[in-house]
Amino acid sequence: MTIKEIQEEIIDEFSMFDDWEDRYQYMIELGKSLSLIEEQYKTDDNLIKGCQSKVWVHAELKNDKIEFTADSDAIITKGIIAILIRVFSNQHPKDILDADTSFIDQIGLKEHLSPTRANGLVNMIKQLKLYAIAYQTQLN
Amino acid sequence: MQFNIENIRKDFPILSRKVNGKPLVYLDNAATSQTPQQVIDCIVEYYSSYNANIHRGVHTLSQEATDKYEQARKKIQQFFNAKSSREIILTSGTTHSINLVANGFTSLLKKGDEIIVSSLEHHSNIVPWQMLCERTGAVLKVIPMNLEGELIEFEFNNLLSEKTKLVFVNHVSNALGTINHIEHIIKKAHQVGAAVLIDGAQAAPHLTVDVQALDVDFYVASAHKMCGPTGIGMLYGKEAWLNLLPPYQGGGEMISEVTFEKTTYADLPFKFEAGTPNICGGIAFGAAIDYLNLIGLENIASYEHELLTHATKKLLEIDGLKIYGTSKNKTSVISFNLEGIHPYDVGTILDKLGIAVRTGHHCAQPVMDFFQIPGTVRASFAFYNTKEEIDTLIEGVKKAKLMLS
Numbered sequence: 452m453t454i455k456e457i458q459e460e461i462i463d464e465f466s467m468f469d470d471w472e473d474r475y476q477y478m479i480e481l482g483k484s485l486s487l488i489e490e491q492y493k494t495d496d497n498l499i500k501g502c503q504s505k506v507w508v509h510a511e512l513k514n515d516k517i518e519f520t521a522d523s524d525a526i527i528t529k530g531i532i533a534i535l536i537r538v539f540s541n542q543h544p545k546d547i548l549d550a551d552t553s554f555i556d557q558i559g560l561k562e563h564l565s566p567t568r569a570n571g572l573v574n575m576i577k578q579l580k581l582y583a584i585a586y587q588t589q590l591n
Numbered sequence: 592m593q594f595n596i597e598n599i600r601k602d603f604p605i606l607s608r609k610v611n612g613k614p615l616v617y618l619d620n621a622a623t624s625q626t627p628q629q630v631i632d633c634i635v636e637y638y639s640s641y642n643a644n645i646h647r648g649v650h651t652l653s654q655e656a657t658d659k660y661e662q663a664r665k666k667i668q669q670f671f672n673a674k675s676s677r678e679i680i681l682t683s684g685t686t687h688s689i690n691l692v693a694n695g696f697t698s699l700l701k702k703g704d705e706i707i708v709s710s711l712e713h714h715s716n717i718v719p720w721q722m723l724c725e726r727t728g729a730v731l732k733v734i735p736m737n738l739e740g741e742l743i744e745f746e747f748n749n750l751l752s753e754k755t756k757l758v759f760v761n762h763v764s765n766a767l768g769t770i771n772h773i774e775h776i777i778k779k780a781h782q783v784g785a786a787v788l789i790d791g792a793q794a795a796p797h798l799t800v801d802v803q804a805l806d807v808d809f810y811v812a813s814a815h816k817m818c819g820p821t822g823i824g825m826l827y828g829k830e831a832w833l834n835l836l837p838p839y840q841g842g843g844e845m846i847s848e849v850t851f852e853k854t855t856y857a858d859l860p861f862k863f864e865a866g867t868p869n870i871c872g873g874i875a876f877g878a879a880i881d882y883l884n885l886i887g888l889e890n891i892a893s894y895e896h897e898l899l900t901h902a903t904k905k906l907l908e909i910d911g912l913k914i915y916g917t918s919k920n921k922t923s924v925i926s927f928n929l930e931g932i933h934p935y936d937v938g939t940i941l942d943k944l945g946i947a948v949r950t951g952h953h954c955a956q957p958v959m960d961f962f963q964i965p966g967t968v969r970a971s972f973a974f975y976n977t978k979e980e981i982d983t984l985i986e987g988v989k990k991a992k993l994m995l996s
Contacts, residue, residue: 471611471943474993502950503966506936524965525933526995 453547454546457538458554465558472571474559475527482529485536488520499571500580504528506575510582516541519579519585531560539579547583552576592906594615594890599975600629602882606975612636612960613945616980616987620791621765621971622949623815630818632750633878637871645870646844647862651902659872664860665878670808670880672801673827680833681873684824685792686715688811690825692788693719693865695704695836698755702728705754709734709783710961711764711771714954716790718977720759729756736961740767740916745935755785766955766969767916768924770798786832792816796973797895797922799888802827809914812870819879823872826863833859840865849991895923898972902981909988915962922973931990932995934968941968946984 452460461539468474488497492509499506504525511518519540523529538554539547553571600606603924607783608615617625644653645660661676668676682688698707702737704948706720710733722729732755734747742760743904764946773789780787788809789801794810802810806880809832813824820881828836838845842865847855883891902925906912911930928934938950951966959966 472994475940475943479994504933505965525935527936527939528933 454538454542461534461537462554462557470527471559475530478530478534478560480524480530481533481537482526482531483521483580485522485525485529485533486520486540488522493522493589499574503571506532506571508532508575508582511577512544512586512589515590516543517547517582519582523588534558534573535561535575535579544583548580548587558575592844594886594894594974596894596975600977601887603631603975604628604631605632607630610947611893611943616944616946616976616983617900618970618972618980618984619947619949619975620796621768621816621969621974623672623821624796624818624973625975626820627818627882627979629882630820630875630878633824633875634820637874638924642871644702644867647906655983656870656874659874659877660868663873663880665882666827666877670800670884670898671795671812671825671827672803674803675830677917678827678830678833680826680828680860681868681876682811682824682826682863683703683822683869684813684815685790685811686719688809688824688826689716689790690719691835691839692809692811692828693723694839696723697726697838699835700727700729700756703748703754703764704756705752705940706730707732707734707747707750707755707758707780708737709760711740711742711769711956712759712955712957713759713765713790713792714956715800716761717957718760720757731959734760737957739918740764741771741918742769742771742776744772744775747776751779751781751783751785755780755783758785759790760787761790761792762800763791763797763922764916764955764958765793765924766958766967767926768793768917768921768971769918770794772920773807774805778806781806793922796883797892799892808832809909814876814879817879818882819874819876820872823869825876828915830859833863838862838865842866844868844984885913886974888951891951891993894974898978898981899925900947900974901922901978902970902984904990905981907986909985909992911992912988915964924969925971926969927966928964928967929992929995932992934966936990936995937988940994941984941987944983944987946987946989 488507493507497507506523508521519536521532531554605625640653641652643656645657664676664679668679704727732750735741777787786808789807791810791812796817808829810831815821845857845865847857915926934950949969
């Protein structure tokens with residue numbers, strides 16, 4: 452699936468919920484299904500700065516696509532990074548770089564985009580895109 | 592004045608707003624307090640009627656503004672029972688006040704001198720002293736705490752020596768609410784000739800502070816935790832100390848005479864107030880003090896203690912909830928965690944329910960390291976909160992626990 456298609460799919464899933472509680476409950480479930488980072492990669496270097504909770508992300512290039520794994524010590528944050536990874540994992544670096552992230556808005560998580568939110572969603576997106584830049588350079 | 596919670600709540604327009612569709616339950620008072628209409632009116636009146644620069648204009652507006660600003664200084668002096676209004680420096684807040692003193696001590700310290708801070712400090716009462724140590728070669732010593740979150744007195748006594756030049760402790764811990772036994776600390780520090788600065792940011796809104804009775808050398812606080820606006824605070828310093836310290840910043844207002852060869856500085860308190868100050872903020876700080884006096888600090892303290900007792904009892908009924916900071920002597924602050932659940936998650940769910948609490952390390956990482964936790968959820972109550980609001984918090988915490996387990 453393309454990034455766009457996955458985003459559409461997530462928007463679809465979230466459109467089923469009409470209150471915040473169900474939305475958060477679902478996000479917590481998504482967090483539980485996150486493909487977890489291997490313990491050896493849970494290093495300070497892989498920590499995303501600017502989050503009140505800890506978020507580790509690891510990236511590897513496999514068949515010209517980036518595979519992301521992650522973890523967080525907070526469950527809502529884990530849900531957020533799980534959504535991002537579902538969108539961006541197993542995609543070409545160039546596609547990741549070109550992707551827009553306005554779907555966040557559409558699934559009712561806009562509040563997490565504000566820089567005053569301590570969960571650092573903005574920093575997570577930035578970090579995933581930085582990996583894409585690095586691997587894109589390597590592929591070129 | 593009779594303490595009437597319904598009437599008090601009417602003074603705070605923000606308390607009637609909704610957040611996420613729910614009535615706001617504001618329990619983040621240790622971060623900033625809300626502002627009563629009386630203070631808001633004072634701010635509006637300043638800009639509508641007599642906005643002018645102070646201390647220099649001969650025109651009427653400037654004189655009116657100057658009078659009000661200096662009256663505010665007088666109110667602050669009386670609130671803290673300082674001997675003279677010359678001992679009250681208006682600053683941008685507690686952090687500014689601490690930096691002013693830390694900077695002033697640069698020329699008074701030498702290598703090998705010792706500075707004592709407590710393990711309960713806010714970062715703003717750690718970092719300026721670390722920087723002072725770097726500048727001077729002085730050594731920073733730390734008073735440890737016990738599991739209740741209280742400073743250990745005999746450990747402090749052991750740290751004191753003739754090398755000790757300065758001691759810095761908060762009156763009340765922002766992270767845990769512990770009221771420190773500062774009378775003992777001040778007395779002991781003075782016995783070895785050390786100066787003492789007490790960070791009163793968390794104490795001034797809740798406790799009666801008498802700087803003369805305490806015999807403290809420096810006392811600092813922020814207006815925005817005392818029902819006043821942000822960006823204004825105070826430094827009390829004994830006159831002898833303030834005369835000894837060099838000015839912090841150069842500029843207008845703080846001078847007596849300026850030539851390119853030499854400048855002589857203005858007298859206290861103006862020596863430390865370079866540039867145009869936060870005039871409106873200063874005047875509104877005075878209005879906030881009027882308001883606190885109207886309610887009465889004793890009324891505030893006893894009502895807040897009731898809230899604290901009620902909340903502590905109810906929270907502890909929740910299975911797996913742990914409170915950090917269990918001193919018998921504390922203000923209305925409760926730092927807690929739910930077993931196996933990150934404080935950030937709890938705070939996020941509470942926000943969705945219209946309940947404002949603080950989560951994280953509360954700018955006191957050493958305190959969190961001591962308890963080996965990433966942070967806590969902190970609910971802090973003010974005299975305008977109610978038992979019903981605390982019950983809403985309890986329901987919210989239960990809901991968060993259910994959703995996040």
